[in-house]
Amino acid sequence: MRYIEPHAHMVSRTTDDYVAMVTAGCKAVCEPAFWAGFDRSSANGFYDYFCQLTDYEPKRSAKFGLPHYCWLCINPKEAEDIKLADEVIALIPDFLKSDTVLGIGEIGLNKNSRNEMNVLEKHVNLAAENDQLILVHTPHLEDKHKGTKLIVDLIKSDSRIDPGKVLIDHVEEHTVKYVMDAGFWGGLTLYPESKCTSARAIDILENFGSERLWMNSACDWGVSVPLSVPYAAQEMRRRGYDDKTIDRIFYRNPVEFLSQCSNFKLR
Amino acid sequence: MEPKEKQNTVELYFMEARAKLIDIAAFMDRVERDGHTEDFRFKAFKYALKSLESENRVQDVLMSFSDPTDELIPAATIKAACGTWPEESQQ
Numbered sequence: 001m002r003y004i005e006p007h008a009h010m011v012s013r014t015t016d017d018y019v020a021m022v023t024a025g026c027k028a029v030c031e032p033a034f035w036a037g038f039d040r041s042s043a044n045g046f047y048d049y050f051c052q053l054t055d056y057e058p059k060r061s062a063k064f065g066l067p068h069y070c071w072l073c074i075n076p077k078e079a080e081d082i083k084l085a086d087e088v089i090a091l092i093p094d095f096l097k098s099d100t101v102l103g104i105g106e107i108g109l110n111k112n113s114r115n116e117m118n119v120l121e122k123h124v125n126l127a128a129e130n131d132q133l134i135l136v137h138t139p140h141l142e143d144k145h146k147g148t149k150l151i152v153d154l155i156k157s158d159s160r161i162d163p164g165k166v167l168i169d170h171v172e173e174h175t176v177k178y179v180m181d182a183g184f185w186g187g188l189t190l191y192p193e194s195k196c197t198s199a200r201a202i203d204i205l206e207n208f209g210s211e212r213l214w215m216n217s218a219c220d221w222g223v224s225v226p227l228s229v230p231y232a233a234q235e236m237r238r239r240g241y242d243d244k245t246i247d248r249i250f251y252r253n254p255v256e257f258l259s260q261c262s263n264f265k266l267r
Numbered sequence: 268m269e270p271k272e273k274q275n276t277v278e279l280y281f282m283e284a285r286a287k288l289i290d291i292a293a294f295m296d297r298v299e300r301d302g303h304t305e306d307f308r309f310k311a312f313k314y315a316l317k318s319l320e321s322e323n324r325v326q327d328v329l330m331s332f333s334d335p336t337d338e339l340i341p342a343a344t345i346k347a348a349c350g351t352w353p354e355e356s357q358q
Contacts, residue, residue, distance in 0.1 A: 035346075077346050111343035112334075141348035145333040174329040199280065200325070210268040238279065240270030 001243070003229055003250035005029040006258065007106075007135075007169060007187060007216035010068065011049075011057055017219070017226040018064040024230040027251070027266060029061060030258065032071040032106035032135050037221055039078055043087035046074060050091065054098040069264060071105035071135045072096070079110070079119035089122055096130055102261045103127065105135025106169060109147040112139060120154065128160040133261050136168045138175065141194060148175040152182050165260055169216070170195055176208050185212040185257050190228035198228070198235035205249065214254045311351035 002025045010017070010031050021029065031053060040046060053070040061068035072095055074088040095101060107123040109116045127134045134155070139147035151168065155161055163183035171179050171186040172195065179186045188201040196204070201215055219226040233246050258264040298309050311332060318327035334352040 080343050110346060111348075112339055113343040114339045114341060116343060117339055139348065141350045142332050142334050142352040143348055145330065146336060149337075150339070172329060173325040174333065203325075205268050236270075238274070239276075240272035240274045242271050245268070245270075 001025045001230065001233055001246060001250065002027050003233065004214075004254035004258070005217060005226075005229055006167075006214050006254045007032060007189065007218045008226065009034055009218070009220035010061065011052055012221040013219060013226060015060075015064070018061060018066060020227055022064050022066050024227055026066060026229075028067040028069065028258075028264075030069045030071070030102060031057065032137075033073050033075060034106060034137075034220065035075045035077040043084060043091060046088045047091055050095045054095055054100060058100050067265075067267065069100050069102050069258075071102050071133075073104050073107045073123055074119065075106065076108050076110040076116045076120070076137060076139075079116045080113060082115055082118060085115075085119040085122070089119075089126060092126060093130065096132065099263050102258060102264060103133030103135060105133075105167075106137035107134065108137035108151055108169075109139050110137075110143070112143055112147045112150060117150065117154070120151065124155060124158055124161065128158065133258075134161070134166040136166065138168060138170045144170070144172065145174050149178060152178055152184070155184075156182050167214075167257060170218070171204075171213075172196060173200070173204060173207075176204055176213075180208055180212065185214070188213060188215045189218045190215060190225070190232055191218065192223055192225060198232040201232055202236055202239060210245075210249060210253070212253075212257075213249075214257065215250065307353050308349065308351055315351075 005021060005026050008029050008031060010029060033053060050072055058068040072092050074085050079085050104123050104127040107120055109120060136151055138144055138151060155166055167185040167187055168179045169187035170189045176186055188204060189195040190198060190201060205213060215229055215232050217224060217226055217228040229250060233250050236246050255266065298304060303309060315328050315331040318324055318331050321327045332351040
């Protein structure tokens, strides 16, 4: 099979993971900027991180024959400090000139606070002013339903943003309809303990449609599985789906969304 | 979306679901044995079990763990989520 890994934090992973992903049929990996597991002490920390995402990691990935793309932002977990957020957002326009940047992400909310929303609005404005795709992180667990509604309502209200150029990630059964009805793309994240299992993700495709949805591993430094996307494809085979349908979900859907950015080119 | 060759979902998933159900029973026995039944998360867990009687089980379970309010909070004082909204679980 062939597939795209549309959301993976490869800076936290080993070269063994690159080998496994390429062996399983991965044709491109996309890495959103995220929380490192600790708060960075200054905007300089983000400058270094953006250099890692736009320069070092694509080179590391290329050693295994895997094209690497990224998204840039200050993540919502570090958005409570507005001054820091402003300094980091000011760094981003220069990095948008890199030929592996896909857009602004993963922006969004974490605990649904006023400052998080303030920083989200600034990111959406940055994307609108620079005609960028948007990748949105929705909150975890008990905060997800409320946060997803707040995010969808905010972006929907900005007439400069084409919903077809926005992907709302980490949707589950109680949020997917709100996202799809608003015209956005949705991402199903396959985690062992939270978010979705393969079986539930396929249920969602069956119940809510498969036209604007993709699956990702969101593998990082926490409990996560870098091969969860091809594992989900195997689960679809077990349910009786043919190769053509599997190819659409795991390859053509993400390619359709990502190809809206001219930097995304499959070799 | 539907598979071309639809499988018997009970055949596919019964053993897995059976194992998870037994794990839930064992978890509840363990919590009771260790005297943690007043923990707000355990109360929310028991409350969520009622959703298994509904017609939209997954959505109702997820919603029973969710923050039902609409307003932004003044400030985020923690980063992590604990899995259930504390106030809801007091019911």
